[in-house]
Amino acid sequence: MINFIRRYIEYILLTGLYIWICYCSITNMGSNAGIVFLLFVVCIAIKSARASFCVMVSLLFSSMASLNMPSPIIISSAIIFLFNFRRLKISGKQLSLSKLIIPFFFYLVIRIVSYLYTINDELFSSAINVDFITFISICLALLLLNDADDVAFVERWIGLLGILATGYGLYYFLNNETAYLGEIYAGTDFAGKGVLGDDLIKAWLRWVPIDKEPNFLAALLLFPLGYWLSLVSNKITVGAMVGLSITYLGVLFTYSRSSFLVSTLILLYVLFVNKKESFYCILLCIIGLFIGVFLYFPEVVDRIFSINDNIKSEGGSGRFGLWSEAIINFMSNPILGVGTGQTPAYSPSRLGTHNLFLQILGENGILGFSLFSFIWLSAFTRMKRYLLCNSFYFYAFLGYSINLMTVHNFDLRIPFFVVLLFYAYVQSTNKPQSTIKRPVYSQLKSKRKSLLFNKTEYSSK
Structure with missing residues (x-):
């Protein structure tokens, strides 16, 4: 009872x-x-x-x-x-607790200790608040995912979110409520302008709850994009192609050049490693999208093809300078960094690093960076051992990891949440090791075991 x-x-x-x-x-x-x-x-x-x-x-x-x-x-x-504390403890053991919760706990301790030498209490409090909510989110997700017996339902919902996010931006566009990049910097010298003081760039598809930041939306859309790609690579259906097209269109209209490059590279990877039917379908989908965008929204095309000029003349929209500042912060205190959330306080432009790995290196030194890297790499090795190469988790993880090198993620819950996806997915599906790219001797060994098992079963009869 x-x-x-x-x-x-x-x-x-x-x-x-x-x-x-x-x-x-x-x-x-x-x-x-x-x-x-x-x-x-x-x-x-x-x-x-x-x-x-x-x-x-x-x-x-x-x-x-x-x-x-x-x-x-x-x-x-x-x-x-x-x-659910007891269930959480059991789930933690099954999900390699030592590779997830314990490193994150020590990472959190380092983040808190840095308060002793921070210069801006408000920035520190905001960052620590996010960290604590991160820990709660991980614990709750661990409980929920351990009970998730219908993994297909989970995956379909992730794919659906990509369509919903794109549709959400379309709704705003049709109601003439399009947001601008300059709104992000309200109250600063950048208000009403781009990061470099250039003309406003309309970000057509931007899901407002995520801080009105198009780079966030573009990075998160890589998850549903990977889901639809995995469906198309296995079996081509009209629904999968429609979902892929809508989600890729969402990435395009975020005007995020880094996310566009990442998503395109993932598409090209799928094109060249999968069957011919997938190749032609995805290729036609991409060509059709580009023709439509070129005809109706030429400013998007101009934005995409400005990548080369941006790198040469603008230093990656100012990113190269921000990366140098992160290195300087790290060199000033290599062990513990300049303090949690303090990057804008040390930056003349009052901006983040736009590279999550470098930001953690600058804020929490070699200790924080090592723990963060350990958590991230352990997820990758676990994924490599258990997940199939055409899993959408592989596409999403690959794209998201690349994207974090050009985007400063203000909410650190999201990267840790990404890591949790792979641990939970392995636990929920209980997949065996992938047979793809497995050594020949291991395949022969497994066949030998199968023959011995059948022989024993026949003898018992």
């Missing part, structure tokens, strides 16, 4: 958490569209509240909404965590 009541309360808390997060994402939409979408969300949450990975994916896509959650929602999350 007690377990039943506890499970029922947890159901209500998770459903409420899920609805709140999604509601924060649609508050700026029209009332009718918002109500319909909210009803859709409620149906999914009630259908699969515990096992639904949608809660954490919604957190990922609605980072600003989750940071501003009211106290009741945070308390609900804490209650869920306490209810």
